Amino acid sequence: xxxxxxxxxxxxxxxxxxxxxxxxxxxxxxxxxxxxxxxxxxxxxxxxxxxxxxxxxxxxxxxxxxxxxxxxxxxxxxxxxxxxxxxxxxxxxxxxxxxxxxxxxxxxxxxxxxxxxxxxxxxxxxxxxxxxxxxxxxxxxxxxxxxxxxxxxxxxxxxxxxxxxxxxxxxxxxxxxxxxxxxxxxxxxxxxxxxxxxxxxxxxxxxxxxxxxxxxxxxxxxxxxxxxxxxxxxxxxxxxxxxxxxxxxxxxxxxxxxxxxxxxxxxxxxxxxxxxxxxxxxxxxxxxxxxxxxxxxxxxxxxxxxxxxxxxxxxxxxxxxxxxxxxxxxxxxxxxxxxxxxxxxxxxxxxxxxxxxxxxxxx
Amino acid sequence: xxxxxxxxxxxxxxxxxxxxxxxxxxxxxxxxxxxxxxxxxxxxxxxxxxxxxxxxxxxxxxxxxxxxxxxxxxxxxxxxxxxxxxxxxxxxxxxxxxxxxxxxxxxxxxxxxxxxxxxxxxxxxxxxxxxxxxxxxxxxxxxxxxxxxxxxxxxxxxxxxxxxxxxxxxxxxxxxxxxxxxxxxxxxxxxxxxxxxxxxxxxxxxxxxxxxxxxxxxxxxxxxxxxxxxxxxxxxxxxxxxxxxxxxxxxxxxxxxxxxxxxxxxxxxxxxxxxxxxxxxxxxxxxxxxxxxxxxxxxxxxxxxxxxxxxxxxxxxxxxxxxxxxxxxxxxxxx
Ligand SMILES: Nc1ncnc2c1ncn2[C@@H]1O[C@H](COP(=O)(O)OP(=O)(O)OP(=O)(O)O)[C@@H](O)[C@H]1O
Ligand SMILES: [Mg+2]
Numbered sequence: 001x002x003x004x005x006x007x008x009x010x011x012x013x014x015x016x017x018x019x020x021x022x023x024x025x026x027x028x029x030x031x032x033x034x035x036x037x038x039x040x041x042x043x044x045x046x047x048x049x050x051x052x053x054x055x056x057x058x059x060x061x062x063x064x065x066x067x068x069x070x071x072x073x074x075x076x077x078x079x080x081x082x083x084x085x086x087x088x089x090x091x092x093x094x095x096x097x098x099x100x101x102x103x104x105x106x107x108x109x110x111x112x113x114x115x116x117x118x119x120x121x122x123x124x125x126x127x128x129x130x131x132x133x134x135x136x137x138x139x140x141x142x143x144x145x146x147x148x149x150x151x152x153x154x155x156x157x158x159x160x161x162x163x164x165x166x167x168x169x170x171x172x173x174x175x176x177x178x179x180x181x182x183x184x185x186x187x188x189x190x191x192x193x194x195x196x197x198x199x200x201x202x203x204x205x206x207x208x209x210x211x212x213x214x215x216x217x218x219x220x221x222x223x224x225x226x227x228x229x230x231x232x233x234x235x236x237x238x239x240x241x242x243x244x245x246x247x248x249x250x251x252x253x254x255x256x257x258x259x260x261x262x263x264x265x266x267x268x269x270x271x272x273x274x275x276x277x278x279x280x281x282x283x284x285x286x287x288x289x290x291x292x293x294x295x296x297x298x299x300x301x302x303x304x305x306x307x308x309x310x311x312x313x314x315x316x317x318x319x320x321x322x323x324x325x326x327x328x329x330x331x332x333x334x335x336x337x338x339x340x341x342x343x344x345x346x347x348x349x350x351x352x353x354x355x356x357x358x359x360x361x362x363x
Numbered sequence: 364x365x366x367x368x369x370x371x372x373x374x375x376x377x378x379x380x381x382x383x384x385x386x387x388x389x390x391x392x393x394x395x396x397x398x399x400x401x402x403x404x405x406x407x408x409x410x411x412x413x414x415x416x417x418x419x420x421x422x423x424x425x426x427x428x429x430x431x432x433x434x435x436x437x438x439x440x441x442x443x444x445x446x447x448x449x450x451x452x453x454x455x456x457x458x459x460x461x462x463x464x465x466x467x468x469x470x471x472x473x474x475x476x477x478x479x480x481x482x483x484x485x486x487x488x489x490x491x492x493x494x495x496x497x498x499x500x501x502x503x504x505x506x507x508x509x510x511x512x513x514x515x516x517x518x519x520x521x522x523x524x525x526x527x528x529x530x531x532x533x534x535x536x537x538x539x540x541x542x543x544x545x546x547x548x549x550x551x552x553x554x555x556x557x558x559x560x561x562x563x564x565x566x567x568x569x570x571x572x573x574x575x576x577x578x579x580x581x582x583x584x585x586x587x588x589x590x591x592x593x594x595x596x597x598x599x600x601x602x603x604x605x606x607x608x609x610x611x612x613x614x615x616x617x618x619x620x621x622x623x624x625x626x627x628x629x630x631x632x633x634x635x636x637x638x639x640x641x642x643x644x645x646x647x648x649x650x651x652x653x654x655x656x657x658x659x660x661x662x663x664x665x666x667x668x669x670x671x672x673x674x675x676x677x678x679x680x681x682x683x684x685x686x687x688x689x690x691x692x693x694x695x696x697x698x
Contacts (some may be wrong), residue, residue, distance in 0.1 A: 050600060051599075052599065052600075071602045073599065073600060073601065073602030079597070079600050081593045081596070081597065083591065083592050085591065085593030085596065085597040086597075087598070087612060087615075087616075088616060089615040089616055090615075098598070098601050098603075098611075099600075099601035102601055102602045102603050103602050103608060118539075146597075146601075150601070337364055
């Protein structure tokens with residue numbers, strides 16, 4: 001069953017178009033993550049789902065009911081804000097109870113729900129404290145607790161972890177994952193900048209760019225089969241290397257000439273009539289290996305070595321001007337800058353995009 | 364023209380003199396305790412001494428002025444209050460004994476109490492409502508300017524304006540007062556508003572409320588804007604309606620500012636003087652403490668009684684000032 005459906009959703013501020021027609025179907029109980037560069041409209045979209053922003057055009061359904069004109073409190077949603085947005089003059093208990101008190105819930109029921117949420121989030125010891133007497137992580141848990149108490153059909157998170165330090169972020173992320181597991185029927189929509197959050201939490205990721213959906217898919221699907229150059233470069237860190245290329249022969253397999261003159265054959269079907277067309281050849285830094293034989297993709301000079309212990313990053317010059325190719329090799333390696341090396345990659349892990357940036361693989 | 368010129372010259376000289384004082388005294392201090400080109404320990408010792416003296420040097424003029432014009436008069440007043448009308452014979456608490464059995468003093472206390480109850484409450488209330496409403500409408504900025512304008516008018520000026528509003532002409536002649544014109548228009552009997560005992564208090568209060576609402580509005584409007592937008596949005600999602608958001612989310616978050624505004628106006632009200640002097644001069648049972656003090660001091664030429672009344676006002680104001688300062692401190696340090 002559909003937990004949340006958006007059809008051709010648009011948003012304009014005066015003459016400024018911010019969201020250009022979003023179609024999205026989210027199943028009940030699904031965990032969907034919105035990612036995209038800053039200013040692409042993630043928050044705006046989330047706030048439209050919440051009802052905090054008017055919908056300029058299109059229809060929105062929650063649980064099958066059209067909610068375009070339903071006020072936020074009646075949509076069956078709860079939202080966790082980046083800034084926590086706790087009521088500073090109320091105790092943790094009152095923060096969580098506020099919504100239920102407004103809706104005239106019975107005292108015992110309020111108490112039961114607050115205590116059970118506090119129990120899940122280990123907040124029981126802090127119930128009588130004011131938010132200012134809590135740490136950032138505790139405040140964010142209270143904000144999540146307040147959302148749980150609303151017993152929503154759809155949970156909305158807007159970058160809930162971005163104000164926390166790195167260690168706490170990991171811990172809270174795991175808590176959110178557990179929370180999702182304990183509420184299998186609740187739909188969650190989560191906005192983040194952080195790839196790790198997106199990859200680990202999401203059932204499906206929605207990649208947005210400039211108010212449009214670039215691709216929707218399971219995390220690994222986006223990683224392995226990005227539909228276009230934007231997604232290819234956005235998912236994965238460091239970003240995928242893209243080398244300008246020209247197609248020399250199409251068909252079930254495709255042969256391209258890379259910038260620099262090297263010819264490569266890919267297991268990607270491009271059909272007929274593509275010979276001579278410009279294309280972009282892509283390969284992820286972690287899919288490259290040092291080649292010991294004459295078989296190689298490209299050759300270049302190491303300009304920078306970054307030894308991170310767990311991996312070594314090499315910046316290779318010589319193929320595309322001013323745009324070094326990045327190679328990510330496991331472990332620590334005795335490679336010096338200035339060395340000239342040859343690199344190769346598994347054929348199955350190569351990507352090819354047409355001049356418009358669309359992947360040949362996903363057709 | 365000449366006066367204007369003299370005023371400007373005085374101002375310029377005053378500012379210059381202040382600047383020169385700070386500059387030269389600072390220079391002198393550095394001469395006496397030099398730290399440049401000295402050996403390490405001596406330089407640091409001189410630096411420490413100069414650092415300890417400098418704040419007093421800079422605060423000095425202000426401290427002396429405060430002492431001269433504020434602290435000394437307090438003791439002077441105390442002394443006068445224990446002496447007779449010319450300040451020659453010691454009379455003990457006689458002035459206070461007289462005060463507490465004087466009918467006009469009791470009337471003033473009662474009236475001041477009324478002012479205290481009504482003016483801060485209504486000014487703050489109107490200020491808050493207007494601040495909340497003008498933040499939402501397009502021409503709110505213009506409305507705010509209009510409402511703030513009376514702040515720029517002196518109390519006496521405002522009283523003159525309102526005298527016209529309350530003006531009463533004897534039977535038969537045309538009513539030129541706005542209020543009476545309205546009353547007549549709606550078929551009522553014109554009244555001599557400011558000579559109606561008891562009610563005239565409220566007509567005088569209206570003037571101060573008219574002036575102070577702008578002050579309350581400006582401060583509270585800034586406070587309202589300081590409320591994080593997200594807390595309001597969270598309350599919207601929690602299902603709170605406009606009233607609940609205003610009273611349960613916004614007001615509690617600016618409670619400290621409301622208290623400061625309230626007490627600031629309260630202090631002003633305790634000192635209210637010009638309006639009463641200009642409108643009724645305390646006639647028709649509209650007397651207040653400050654005007655009573657003025658009457659005895661300068662019209663009745665009784666320094667003892669005037670000083671005694673002044674002390675009563677001071678004693679009433681002190682706790683409110685204390686509370687106000689404490690609140691303001693907490694406001695500033697709390698966040
Ligand atoms: N009130 C407004 N008037 C005009 N434009 C607006 C308004 N609010 C937001 N925008 C624009 O809408 C676009 C999307 O904003 P939004 O806050 O949704 O971005 P975002 O994807 O959440 O970015 P970030 O990752 O930085 O939070 C931005 O380009 C922004 O400038
Ligand atoms: Mg955002």
